[in-house]
Amino acid sequence: MIDFINFYLVPALAIGSVYALGAVGISMIFGILRFAHFAHGDLMTLGTYGVLAAAAIFPVNPLLLVPFGMVLAIVSALLVDKVFYRPLRKLPTIYTVISSFGVALIFRSLVQLLWGSQNQVFGSGGVRPPLVLFDTFRVSVLHVQAVVATSVIALFLHFFLSRTKTGRSMRAVSDDPELAQVAGLDTEKVVRWTWIIGAALAAVAGSFAAMDTSAHPNLGWNLLMPMFAAAILGGIGKPMGAMAGGYIIGLAEELSSYHWIGDHALISPSYKTAVAFVIMIVLLIVKPQGLFKGRLL
């Protein structure tokens, strides 16, 4: 039981936080700009390497340097939107999807070109001692930080979306873009904020993922599939749903390799990613609008 919490449940919540933060952006972009953003994973990678670059200069706790990564991701996302996505906005959205594939490639090759393709670890690379609670629970400090940070972000996001004018217009555009435009909402401003929030959270998610293991150019791409699954699970255009979806996918992936029956892992850990995919496929068959009544585009 204690092993279950130490080695399965807590890491599951940590990876769930990563998925949750990434899925929020995917869900919001899908809801507001109406296209599946396939470069989101690589945007995460770019943000992560921004933190890594800052960590090479300032010898402090890398968590304090995450804002550098967020800025890099935000600037790149806004630039890419202006140069690559906006000229295609009048066409069917599928062209933007194709474009985002190209952008994913551009981000990844830039990371490889600037920082090389080897694995890189944060800080000294040494193992930090785990947090011991009640003499039985041994959890990694980073995992606790990830879960706490995600909860705080969720709180702020909820406040932003329900109380501020910009947040409300974002929800309005997501629900009905024509009506929002007729009502005189500034759609471009909404689009801008979507990218800012999506990119910032992607950078945070990528940094946590990289600090937990290591940073490499395929980091974000490998996380893309579970994040899409989380976004669909939570319902497209529902940021809080995407958060919940992220945790559900994280739990499902990690707990699927627990030895529920007998002594062997239920599903071999090397097929973790497949779990998220199977969940996504089942959802697409049974309930494509997701658990929280998202929109079906």
Place this chain on the structure above:
Amino acid sequence: MEWTGLFFYLVSILIAGGIYALLCLALNIQWGMGGLFNAGIAGFFAIGAYTSAILTTGESSKHLGGFGLPVFAGLLGAALLAGLMGWAVAKICVRLKSDYLAMASIGIAEILRLVIVNESWVTNGSLGLAGIPRPFGEYLAGRSADLVFLAYVWTIVLIVYFVAMRLYDSPWGRSLRAIRDNEASAAAAGKNIEKFRVQTFVIGCAVMGVAGGLSAHYFRFLSPSATDPLLVTFLVWVMLMAGGSGNNRGAIVGALGIWSLWSMTEIFTNRLPLEWITRSSYIRMLLVGLLLQVVLQKFRSGVLPEKSPPLRFRK
């Protein structure tokens, strides 16, 4: 000597170009004619490659095999299995917005990569399959075998090209384009949209499977790295977009053009100092990404734009 070297360099470009032409024709059936977004070309390519390789190789203790079937049967198996997988993906996703099909097809491709690496009893894992025969391999060796293989590949390309042309001009193809251009009015005209889309996707995937099989026979060796999504999926999309989606000739022109460019830059970059060679592959990737953006924004209809066949009236 210089000239024969150059000649066989050209042959190798044409063989790989022919395989890419098949992939482009297949994608053109799916995207150009049907408007279906397949982001997992590498997955269908991989399934074709492994099916054909396993069906045709001899007995081995390291992986599934020992069927020793002729190459043609292997390719047929590749088409069947890839088509079957395409059917499953399409069945689930065609009723949803095309973005979902993209997600599911890319998901399939990623999962297949996991399966190929992990299930080494079938695929020999990352060590790969060796000794995959070529068509008529028992009679030929050396460079003449390359020429025969070139003819073999291009015969298949031509067959697929004529079939694709025929499909394009057939009532089936016209309904398909009607669905692509205006789903609602096609449905109002009584077309079963889902059925047409599933058929299109399956045909395209089967051809992608054949292309995968051919590449396995060409290299005589197959490992998971051969199904790299960058080299298969991305490059094929750029080829079709640049060549002209909706135009079968454009698909072939795009495949040959982009593949020649890609290979020629390799000659150039191989002369760079060593530390730059690894970097140059990233630069090439960056350029492919940028090229896709330029094509999408400025030359959406490609070198050879789609030209609808003229109306013909029965006298």
